[in-house]
Amino acid sequence: xxxxxxxxxxLFNSGxxxxxDLIEDKLNALEMNEHNTANLILRDYxxxxxxxxxxxxxxxxxxxxxxxIPFGIKDxxxxxxxxTTASSNMLKDYIAPFTATAIQKLLDAGVIPIVKENCDxxxxxxxSENTVFGPVKNTFDVNKVAGGSSGGSSVNVxxxxxxxxxxADTGGSIRQPSGYNKVFGLKPTYGRVSRxxxxxxxSSTDTIGPIASTLEDIRLxxxxxxxxxxxxxxxxxxxxxxxxxxxxxxxLKDAKVGFYKEFIETENLENGLKNDFMYMLDVLNKNNIQxxxxxxxxxxxxxxxxxxxxxxETASNLARLDGITYGKRNNSKNLKEAYALTRxxxxxxxxxRRLIGGNQVLSHGHAEDIYTKAVFLRKRIIEIYSNDxxxxxxxxxxxxxxxxxxxxxxxxxxxxxxxxxVYTVGFSLxxxxxxxxxxxxxTGLQIAADKDKEGLILKFAYFLTQISK
Amino acid sequence: xxxxxxxxxxxxxxxxxxxxxxxxxxxxxxxxxxxxxILVPEKIIDMEMLRDDIVINTSEDEIKIIRQNFPVQKExxxxxxxxxxE
Numbered sequence: 001x002x003x004x005x006x007x008x009x010x011l012f013n014s015g016x017x018x019x020x021d022l023i024e025d026k027l028n029a030l031e032m033n034e035h036n037t038a039n040l041i042l043r044d045y046x047x048x049x050x051x052x053x054x055x056x057x058x059x060x061x062x063x064x065x066x067x068x069i070p071f072g073i074k075d076x077x078x079x080x081x082x083x084t085t086a087s088s089n090m091l092k093d094y095i096a097p098f099t100a101t102a103i104q105k106l107l108d109a110g111v112i113p114i115v116k117e118n119c120d121x122x123x124x125x126x127x128s129e130n131t132v133f134g135p136v137k138n139t140f141d142v143n144k145v146a147g148g149s150s151g152g153s154s155v156n157v158x159x160x161x162x163x164x165x166x167x168a169d170t171g172g173s174i175r176q177p178s179g180y181n182k183v184f185g186l187k188p189t190y191g192r193v194s195r196x197x198x199x200x201x202x203s204s205t206d207t208i209g210p211i212a213s214t215l216e217d218i219r220l221x222x223x224x225x226x227x228x229x230x231x232x233x234x235x236x237x238x239x240x241x242x243x244x245x246x247x248x249x250x251x252l253k254d255a256k257v258g259f260y261k262e263f264i265e266t267e268n269l270e271n272g273l274k275n276d277f278m279y280m281l282d283v284l285n286k287n288n289i290q291x292x293x294x295x296x297x298x299x300x301x302x303x304x305x306x307x308x309x310x311x312x313e314t315a316s317n318l319a320r321l322d323g324i325t326y327g328k329r330n331n332s333k334n335l336k337e338a339y340a341l342t343r344x345x346x347x348x349x350x351x352x353r354r355l356i357g358g359n360q361v362l363s364h365g366h367a368e369d370i371y372t373k374a375v376f377l378r379k380r381i382i383e384i385y386s387n388d389x390x391x392x393x394x395x396x397x398x399x400x401x402x403x404x405x406x407x408x409x410x411x412x413x414x415x416x417x418x419x420x421x422v423y424t425v426g427f428s429l430x431x432x433x434x435x436x437x438x439x440x441x442x443t444g445l446q447i448a449a450d451k452d453k454e455g456l457i458l459k460f461a462y463f464l465t466q467i468s469k
Numbered sequence: 470x471x472x473x474x475x476x477x478x479x480x481x482x483x484x485x486x487x488x489x490x491x492x493x494x495x496x497x498x499x500x501x502x503x504x505x506x507i508l509v510p511e512k513i514i515d516m517e518m519l520r521d522d523i524v525i526n527t528s529e530d531e532i533k534i535i536r537q538n539f540p541v542q543k544e545x546x547x548x549x550x551x552x553x554x555e
Contacts, residue, residue, distance in 0.1 A: 304493035
C-alpha cells in the first residue's frame with residue numbers, strides 16, 4: 001500500500017537518505033515557496049531533531065516508522081515554546097505554553113515539526129484569505145485560493161513541502177482545502193482526537209485531523225493521534241483501524257451508498273461537479289454498489305444553523321482575547337476602552353463579523369428566537385443522519401458547490417462563501433467522520449459514515465480510487 | 470445592551486449578511502416544532518469518565534511562558550488599565 005511515510009522510512013533505513021538532508025530540503029522549499037503557506041519555519045528545532053535521528057541510525061539503532069518524518073502544524077494548534085498566532089494580529093506574539101495532545105503523540109513517535117502553517121484567522125473562513133500573513137495560494141494556480149481554513153496545511157502536503165500536516169476542521173476546514181489541492185483530508189468523529197491545545201473556534205464541532213497524500217498515511221496518523229485524553233472530556237477510546245483494511249474489498253459488495261438529493265439538484269452546484277458526481281454514481285452502479293437518494297433539509301437553513309451555533313460559540317471562546325490576560329493590548333485611559341480598542345484593531349473584519357453575530361445571537365431576545373431554535377434544529381440534523389445511516393452505510397457528497405475561486409472574490413461576497421460550506425457543515429453538526437478523497441470530482445469527494453467508522457470510510461475510499469482509474 | 474458593548478468591538482452593528490442567515494433559522498421553527506420535542510442532552514458523561522479531582526501543578530517553564538505572554542506586566546503581575554465606575 002502506497003505511503004509517503006513508509007517511503008521515507010525505507011530511504012532512511014537503507015542509508016539512501018539522511019534525515020538532515022531531507023529536513024533541510026523541505027525547510028528550503030518552504031522558505032522559498034510562493035504559496036504563502038508558512039507562518040513560522042522551525043529551522044533550528046527541526047535540524048536538531050534530524051541530526052539526532054541520523055545519529056541513531058548511524059549507531060545501528062532501529063528507528064520507529066515515523067521517526068524523522070517532517071510534518072506541518074496548522075497555526076491554531078499549540079507547540080510548546082513556539083508562536084501560535086491563529087494567523088491573527090491579536091496573537092502574533094503568543095507563545096504556546098504547552099503542546100497539544102495530538103501533536104505530543106506525534107512528537108513521542110519521533111515525527112519532526114518543520115512549520116506552523118498559514119490558515120484563516122481562528123479558523124474563520126473557507127479560503128485562507130482571512131489571515132494577516134497574506135492569502136494562501138492554490139497548489140495548481142497561484143491566482144486562486146487554497147481553500148480553508150487549513151489552506152497552508154493542504155498546499156504544503158500537495159506540494160510535498162511536508163510529508164503530512166495536521167489541520168483542524170470545525171465546518172469543513174480540513175476537507176474543503178484538501179479537495180481544492182487534491183490530497184486526502186480526514187475530519188475524524190468528534191471526540192476521537194483530543195482538542196486539547198487547539199485554539200477553540202466552536203468547541204462543539206472542533207476536531208483535529210490529518211492531511212496526507214496517501215490513504216495509508218491517513219490510517220497510520222489517525223491511529224496515532226486518536227484516543228482518550230483527560231484534558232478533553234469528549235474524547236473516547238477508539239479502536240485502531242487495522243493494517244489490512246485495504247486488502248479485501250469483498251465486504252463492500254453489500255455496502256449501500258446514499259447521497260442527498262437536495263445537495264445535487266441545487267442550482268448552486270457547478271455543472272461540471274454535478275456531472276462528475278452523476279458519473280461517479282453510474283460507475284458505482286456498474287460495480288454493483290447500490291445507491292440510494294436521501295432527503296435532507298433546506299440547504300440554506302442547514303448553513304444558517306451551523307453559522308448561528310458556531311458564531312455563538314466563537315463569541316464565547318474568543319471573549320478571553322481582550323488584551324488584558326491574552327493578546328496584544330492597545331492601551332487606553334480605562335478598562336472598557338482598552339477592551340474595545342484592542343479587539344477592534346487586532347481582529348480581522350471576518351472575525352469581527354462572526355464575534356458580533358455571536359454576541360447578537362446570544363443576547364436577550366435573540367437567544368430564544370434564534371440560538372435555542374438552532375440548537376433544536378441541530379438535533380433534527382443528528383436525527384436525519386441517524387435514520388439515514390440505518391438505511392445506508394456510506395454517504396457521498398461533493399465538498400464544495402464551486403471550484404476554487406480567484407483570490408479576492410470571496411472577501412467581497414461573504415454570504416456566497418458561507419453558502420459554499422453547505423456540503424461540509426452538516427457532517428460537522430452530526431459529529432460524523434468524513435474523508436475528502438481526490439477522486440472523480442475536480443474538488444474531490446466527501447465520504448461519510450456513522451460515528452467511529454473511519455475504517456469503513458478508508459476502505460471505501462480505496463475502492464473509489466481503484467474504480468476511478 | 471448595544472452590540473458595541475456586548476462584543477467590545479467599536480462600531481459593532483448588525484450585519485445584513487449575518488441577519489439573513491439568522492432569519493432562516495428564526496422563520497424555520499414552525500416546520501419542526503410540531504412534535505414539541507424536548508431538548509435532551511446529546512451526551513451523558515459517566516462519573517467514572519471524569520478526571521480525578523486533584524491539583525496538577527503547572528511546571529516552571531510553563532509558568533514562565535504564561536508570564537511572557539502577559540500583554541502588559543509589572544513585577545510578575547498583569548497590569549490592568551484604570552477602571553472607571555459608571
